[in-house]
Amino acid sequence: MRDVAALAGVSLKTVSRVVNREAGVSPDVTARVERAVAQLGYRHNLAASNLRRAHGRSAMVGAVLQDVSNSFSASLLRSLEDEARDRDVAIVASSLDEEPERERSIVESLVRRRVDGLLLVPATERQDYLADDLRNGLPVVFVDRRPQGVDTDSVTVDNGLGARLAVDHLVAHGHRRIAMVGDMPSIQTAQARLEGYRSALRHAGVEPDPALAAMSVRSSDDAIAAVYRLLDLDDPPTAIFAARNSLAVGAIRALHQRGLAGRVALVGFDDFPLADIVDPPLTVVRQNVRTIGAEVAKRLFARIDGDTSAPHHVVLTPELVVRGSGEIRP
Amino acid sequence: MRDVAALAGVSLKTVSRVVNREAGVSPDVTARVERAVAQLGYRHNLAASNLRRAHGRSAMVGAVLQDVSNSFSASLLRSLEDEARDRDVAIVASSLDEEPERERSIVESLVRRRVDGLLLVPATERQDYLADDLRNGLPVVFVDRRPQGVDTDSVTVDNGLGARLAVDHLVAHGHRRIAMVGDMPSIQTAQARLEGYRSALRHAGVEPDPALAAMSVRSSDDAIAAVYRLLDLDDPPTAIFAARNSLAVGAIRALHQRGLAGRVALVGFDDFPLADIVDPPLTVVRQNVRTIGAEVAKRLFARIDGDTSAPHHVVLTPELVVRGSGEIRP
DNA sequence: TTGAAAGCGCTACCAA
DNA sequence: TTGGTAGCGCTTTCAA
Numbered sequence: 001m002r003d004v005a006a007l008a009g010v011s012l013k014t015v016s017r018v019v020n021r022e023a024g025v026s027p028d029v030t031a032r033v034e035r036a037v038a039q040l041g042y043r044h045n046l047a048a049s050n051l052r053r054a055h056g057r058s059a060m061v062g063a064v065l066q067d068v069s070n071s072f073s074a075s076l077l078r079s080l081e082d083e084a085r086d087r088d089v090a091i092v093a094s095s096l097d098e099e100p101e102r103e104r105s106i107v108e109s110l111v112r113r114r115v116d117g118l119l120l121v122p123a124t125e126r127q128d129y130l131a132d133d134l135r136n137g138l139p140v141v142f143v144d145r146r147p148q149g150v151d152t153d154s155v156t157v158d159n160g161l162g163a164r165l166a167v168d169h170l171v172a173h174g175h176r177r178i179a180m181v182g183d184m185p186s187i188q189t190a191q192a193r194l195e196g197y198r199s200a201l202r203h204a205g206v207e208p209d210p211a212l213a214a215m216s217v218r219s220s221d222d223a224i225a226a227v228y229r230l231l232d233l234d235d236p237p238t239a240i241f242a243a244r245n246s247l248a249v250g251a252i253r254a255l256h257q258r259g260l261a262g263r264v265a266l267v268g269f270d271d272f273p274l275a276d277i278v279d280p281p282l283t284v285v286r287q288n289v290r291t292i293g294a295e296v297a298k299r300l301f302a303r304i305d306g307d308t309s310a311p312h313h314v315v316l317t318p319e320l321v322v323r324g325s326g327e328i329r330p
Numbered sequence: 331m332r333d334v335a336a337l338a339g340v341s342l343k344t345v346s347r348v349v350n351r352e353a354g355v356s357p358d359v360t361a362r363v364e365r366a367v368a369q370l371g372y373r374h375n376l377a378a379s380n381l382r383r384a385h386g387r388s389a390m391v392g393a394v395l396q397d398v399s400n401s402f403s404a405s406l407l408r409s410l411e412d413e414a415r416d417r418d419v420a421i422v423a424s425s426l427d428e429e430p431e432r433e434r435s436i437v438e439s440l441v442r443r444r445v446d447g448l449l450l451v452p453a454t455e456r457q458d459y460l461a462d463d464l465r466n467g468l469p470v471v472f473v474d475r476r477p478q479g480v481d482t483d484s485v486t487v488d489n490g491l492g493a494r495l496a497v498d499h500l501v502a503h504g505h506r507r508i509a510m511v512g513d514m515p516s517i518q519t520a521q522a523r524l525e526g527y528r529s530a531l532r533h534a535g536v537e538p539d540p541a542l543a544a545m546s547v548r549s550s551d552d553a554i555a556a557v558y559r560l561l562d563l564d565d566p567p568t569a570i571f572a573a574r575n576s577l578a579v580g581a582i583r584a585l586h587q588r589g590l591a592g593r594v595a596l597v598g599f600d601d602f603p604l605a606d607i608v609d610p611p612l613t614v615v616r617q618n619v620r621t622i623g624a625e626v627a628k629r630l631f632a633r634i635d636g637d638t639s640a641p642h643h644v645v646l647t648p649e650l651v652v653r654g655s656g657e658i659r660p
Numbered sequence: 661t662t663g664a665a666a667g668c669g670c671t672a673c674c675a676a
Numbered sequence: 677t678t679g680g681t682a683g684c685g686c687t688t689t690c691a692a
Binding site for chain 2: 041043044045046047048050051058060067068069070071074075077078081085088090091092093094095109110111112113114132133135136249252253256272273274276277278279280
């Protein structure tokens, strides 16, 4: 910037004005400065400029997701990006892989970078570690899971309801032996879905069989193994509720490999891009990711813009999408 | 930091040393400073600290992708992240949606943020606008498409070869009326795939029929319409080569809707997560995204670490993955 | 409309 | 082992 000022024969401050498009610089001087900028290939340094700025914003937000390569995280990221784009806010994305220690270190790293806000899909059970930063006014919006130990905005879906929708649907199609494949019960959503599954069964007059609830299933490959074990039971299930999309994918693969693709009913939780063209087309409980993403972006930027109202907890209602796999009869 | 220094009864510089874990501070002083840091909830400011640092790194890299929500972009992002994680480098991700103007503005914004390097899947035809920054030593690695008008590292696959693999395979299964659905010919990869398609046909003694080459098909929905038009021809194709994964998805949907799912052969370009469980399982030409991503990360960080050798142009070889849809006979 | 000086939060350099 | 001073690239404040 000093070089630009020298070349244009003006002061530092004038270059600053031109670069920031502040009013009150004569067209003549503006042109001279812009010529110097182009000639020297000068690039304005955003970090340095924000350092002295009153608000001290970095024009970055952090997106702390489960795994940017899964479709739920990726769509969330995209929704946030669409909103951030208009504001010239950059997004720093990182994946947790459900590792609590990574969450803390990533959040810490983002705070050190002075992000203006955070979208967080937590992997930890409690987020007390955020207390200081929240008190200092860092906007944080939780997604998919509610904050524990601190209070801040969240956007979630009603997981219990979603599970009941799935199980009710299977019951309505004549099933009584309904298995569930779910993630670790320590994960809030997995636990809520498990409870919804059990409550729907009881409501249908079926006592949940612990042998049919395969929990702590983490990956698609784990789900294949889990479904194999379920199918090998003496009294195997006639229907499966796969409580996360990657688990549903594993279940589909397992059923294919066993030649049971059109014989055992399957309902997934979370839609994914090709669920309508797998074989058979997958019936799912859908949480509308675009709606979630838009809601999150709205909250986050409202906070960044100074909204200091009490934390909002938005709970969205999932819906059943009927496609075929859930309508197979026992 | 001043407050921390005051509370701990030491100088600014000493706090700086403790915070940066520099050697040569007595355990006693270190403990005092750390207590003050905790008590005040002090957060080190990375931007400010890098401002004065010799190398002036921001510890951020930019990933300029087509669309973070598509699986190719998302996987690329993830591969880069895995490498960046070890180095405490953050990733700023943005989507282009194939819009050239966005590319320039995003790159400019990233340069203003002083990212240490750039992964770029360009939407522009030429990238002369990067010349200044490249000359200034900004590391940029192109992915999927080669740079035009400037020279810098790139990681691509042999698109012509990939298209020939697909068409040869269909020819080997008895097809002569082979259609192609492709993106805009102005996109380098789309053009290369079109040429590969034509050359494979000619090599098989089939004169390419322009009516069978549906180009400028942009989205999955466009692909549905395009396949409909192809199927409505007087002499419709018995096989389709879909030259991008979203186009293959559209083609699958169209074939399903027409009840031709197992009757018309289909080979896609680019694998995607569920290609093996769609109906029928999709035969594809695969470019291994993890390999690409790892290669990109390797190049990018090598440059950031000071590698000033001539630009590397890595060309990877795609492979045919046989799954069923490509082996349907006419 | 323009500029000079001080300072944002931190680190480099050199001295104690 | 510790601290003081200058300065990173920019903006703020106030004066001209």
